[in-house]
Amino acid sequence: MSHTVIAIVASTPRPTLAIGRSLKNEMPWPRLKSEMLYFHRVTRRVPAVPPNSPFKYINAVIMGRKTWDSIPTKHRPLSGRINVIVSRTAPSSSSTTASTSGELWVRDIEEGVRLLKQKFPVPSSETPLVDDGGEPVLALHQIFIIGGAQIYKLALELPKTSEAYTTCILHTTILKPDYASEEDVDVFFPAIDDNQWTKGSMNRLIEVTGEEMEKVGGIREDADVSFEYGIWERSL
Numbered sequence: 351m352s353h354t355v356i357a358i359v360a361s362t363p364r365p366t367l368a369i370g371r372s373l374k375n376e377m378p379w380p381r382l383k384s385e386m387l388y389f390h391r392v393t394r395r396v397p398a399v400p401p402n403s404p405f406k407y408i409n410a411v412i413m414g415r416k417t418w419d420s421i422p423t424k425h426r427p428l429s430g431r432i433n434v435i436v437s438r439t440a441p442s443s444s445s446t447t448a449s450t451s452g453e454l455w456v457r458d459i460e461e462g463v464r465l466l467k468q469k470f471p472v473p474s475s476e477t478p479l480v481d482d483g484g485e486p487v488l489a490l491h492q493i494f495i496i497g498g499a500q501i502y503k504l505a506l507e508l509p510k511t512s513e514a515y516t517t518c519i520l521h522t523t524i525l526k527p528d529y530a531s532e533e534d535v536d537v538f539f540p541a542i543d544d545n546q547w548t549k550g551s552m553n554r555l556i557e558v559t560g561e562e563m564e565k566v567g568g569i570r571e572d573a574d575v576s577f578e579y580g581i582w583e584r585s586l
């Protein structure tokens with residue numbers, strides 16, 4: 351089974367695509383509870399398996415070390431997902447293991463994807479299932495690239511032949527206020543090139559995310575910020 355790789359981001363509208371304040375290593379907007387819940391649901395959603403199945407699906411999130419640092423300690427690793435952190439100082443591939451709290455540290459995105467596939471293969475009917483004390487074996491479903499700017503850029507530049515080729519961007523556009531005009535907003539998502547990416551319909555967003563129309567349709571408001579959910583798909 352092939353695992354899809356999806357980037358998920360919230361940014362100001364094109365062409366600016368601002369996503370952060372580098373000095374504070376934070377997002378430009380206040381905590382948007384409904385958007386955070388959307389991120390939580392979408393990145394955790396997996397196909398159901400029959401009751402008593404010896405395995406269950408799990409998704410993975412891949413992020414840069416600075417994004418990892420920006421998550422409050424009590425909220426990391428992000429629950430219900432395998433957390434993969436990309437850092438130049440991660441141990442080399444041969445010695446990479448899950449840390450005590452369960453996250454994987456890697457030196458590049460492709461190494462992360464390789465390790466995920468190795469460690470969490472989807473069992474076929476012939477695969478003997480080994481468990482530790484009755485817990486279902488974890489099988490990888492989807493991989494999400496969750497930022498920041500450096501990691502999005504690396505991910506989106508990977509060629510089609512790469513196992514980490516990203517086919518889709520789940521893009522929350524922050525419409526108002528105009529954060530891009532603030533001086534310290536200086537971290538940006540890479541340009542979305544119309545020759546490579548096509549904006550998908552709301553139905554397509556619903557199909558990919560498993561969300562319901564009432565939760566994702568139209569312009570949304572939260573904490574005096576207005577935003578809308580969208581999707582871009584790779585046309586090349």
Ligand SMILES: NC(=O)c1ccc[n+]([C@@H]2O[C@H](COP(=O)([O-])OP(=O)(O)OC[C@H]3O[C@@H](n4cnc5c(N)ncnc54)[C@H](OP(=O)(O)O)[C@@H]3O)[C@@H](O)[C@H]2O)c1
Nearest residue numbers: 360369370376377414415416417437438497498499500501
């Ligand atoms: N709006 C959104 O949806 C969203 C999402 C995520 C993050 N953000 C924002 O984005 C900002 C953080 O983004 P960022 O671009 O500064 O940092 P980042 O991409 O999260 O992490 C950068 C780190 O990744 C590692 N890295 C980068 N290139 C590498 C390479 N070629 N090989 C190996 N490791 C590499 C390095 O870690 P080491 O230094 O450890 O080597 C580098 O310091 C924050 O403001 C955050 O709030 C926004």
